[in-house]
Amino acid sequence: MEARDIRRSLEVARRDGAAITRSQKYRLYPLVVDRAGGVRLWDPDGNEYLDWMGCGGAVPVGYGHPEVRDAAVAAIDKEYAHPLVCYIHEPAVELAERLIELVPGDFVKKVWFGNSGSDAMDFLAKVVPLAAGRPRIISFIGAFHGMTIGSGAVSGHGALARPIPGGHITKAPYPNPYRCAWGPCDPEECSLRCLDYLRNELLTNVSPADETAAVFAESIQSDSGEIVPPGNYFPALRELCDELGIWLIFDEIKTGFGRTGRMFGFEHFDIQADAMGLAKPLGGGFPLSAVVGRVEIVEVEDLYTAYTLGGHPVSCSASLAFIDVLERDDLAANAADVGGYLKEQLREMQARHPLIGDVRGKGLLLGVELVADRRTREPATRDALRLAYRCFELGLIMVAFGNVMEITPPLTITRSDADEALAIFERALADVEAGRFDDAKLDGF
Numbered sequence: 001m002e003a004r005d006i007r008r009s010l011e012v013a014r015r016d017g018a019a020i021t022r023s024q025k026y027r028l029y030p031l032v033v034d035r036a037g038g039v040r041l042w043d044p045d046g047n048e049y050l051d052w053m054g055c056g057g058a059v060p061v062g063y064g065h066p067e068v069r070d071a072a073v074a075a076i077d078k079e080y081a082h083p084l085v086c087y088i089h090e091p092a093v094e095l096a097e098r099l100i101e102l103v104p105g106d107f108v109k110k111v112w113f114g115n116s117g118s119d120a121m122d123f124l125a126k127v128v129p130l131a132a133g134r135p136r137i138i139s140f141i142g143a144f145h146g147m148t149i150g151s152g153a154v155s156g157h158g159a160l161a162r163p164i165p166g167g168h169i170t171k172a173p174y175p176n177p178y179r180c181a182w183g184p185c186d187p188e189e190c191s192l193r194c195l196d197y198l199r200n201e202l203l204t205n206v207s208p209a210d211e212t213a214a215v216f217a218e219s220i221q222s223d224s225g226e227i228v229p230p231g232n233y234f235p236a237l238r239e240l241c242d243e244l245g246i247w248l249i250f251d252e253i254k255t256g257f258g259r260t261g262r263m264f265g266f267e268h269f270d271i272q273a274d275a276m277g278l279a280k281p282l283g284g285g286f287p288l289s290a291v292v293g294r295v296e297i298v299e300v301e302d303l304y305t306a307y308t309l310g311g312h313p314v315s316c317s318a319s320l321a322f323i324d325v326l327e328r329d330d331l332a333a334n335a336a337d338v339g340g341y342l343k344e345q346l347r348e349m350q351a352r353h354p355l356i357g358d359v360r361g362k363g364l365l366l367g368v369e370l371v372a373d374r375r376t377r378e379p380a381t382r383d384a385l386r387l388a389y390r391c392f393e394l395g396l397i398m399v400a401f402g403n404v405m406e407i408t409p410p411l412t413i414t415r416s417d418a419d420e421a422l423a424i425f426e427r428a429l430a431d432v433e434a435g436r437f438d439d440a441k442l443d444g445f
């Protein structure tokens, strides 16, 4: 394929570099999006890209879905913008009622609304110790819960390691079958070792159980590389939490709303959450977050947390339309089907390409881990950057976290889109493996 002309894109990229701080960028190639539709993007030079990133999971029904778009436009014409903090609007009320119905749990629930995943997890990090009357929280090494100081404090991700708030938060090892903290072992054994350490070390000597309010968890740890915990982990953790009177709080910001093939990721483990953070797909592409949980968690006497435009009527209206489409078109089933197909094809590709160490995930939340050596599992992080860039050059958009390539396309992707993307991915992979890549292209990324 001839090199694509991206001269206009590079001019916008130059202005972007001069005007917008690097502090909010995680860029792997100079993609400038001019327009988008369905599962595709176009740059200002007219080049088309198939989108395996889907705005990090925040565009669940694809770009410009007519029903979501119409609902948003009607809300702009009708309500425009209101501070839910000071008065009432029906889209927020209707969405809260819908979420209460959708979320499993036969207990009284209420909803809190914000603008982004970070503020939802921030709210939970603030409210949970006060609601429980216990000061401490357990969360996981590798967790990504957001970029505010509170959501960053419950995270255990390298990107958030520098600010150091939250001495009341203890980080536990997350069961990672490919890289167990205790060394190579059977996945179920990995779970048992992590649980044993949590119960007998952390909840005994570091964060005593009777001082611990909650455990915060992602049902699949995504920004650390789509780590799917073994099936025995969460049921046993749920039991442990129940025994010790500790709440189990899920961050379903990336895994929620059908992405993994079930409505919420924790449903794969037949358990319930006491509360959960929701965002990304929730707004159907518009900024919106929510916390849904036991009323005694989300409604604490004398504690007030609200943002001026949180629960925006345009976002709530788009969200209601998105949930209608999700349910009517059974997009969770499509995620399970196309995601299962992609995983199978990527595993076949693994047999042809030594750079692929592992393929994992559920539904349309997939990770491809690159290794320099399959035996030592040495991470091939530089190759992940090369691969993301080469895919971009060939017309496929995806992101790499460390040495793991992440796949989170819109849930509307078809098998035929999947085949097209797989062909580009394999060609890019072959180029990287053969050293057909000029590393100078990565300068500045």
Ligand SMILES: Cc1ncc(COP(=O)(O)O)c(C=O)c1O
Binding pocket: 056, 116, 117, 118, 119, 121, 144, 145, 146, 147, 218, 222, 223, 251, 252, 253, 254, 279, 280
């Ligand atoms: C699991 C998870 N939680 C929280 C967040 C933060 O969400 P936001 O970027 O909308 O603030 C993210 C974002 O990547 C995420 O993946």
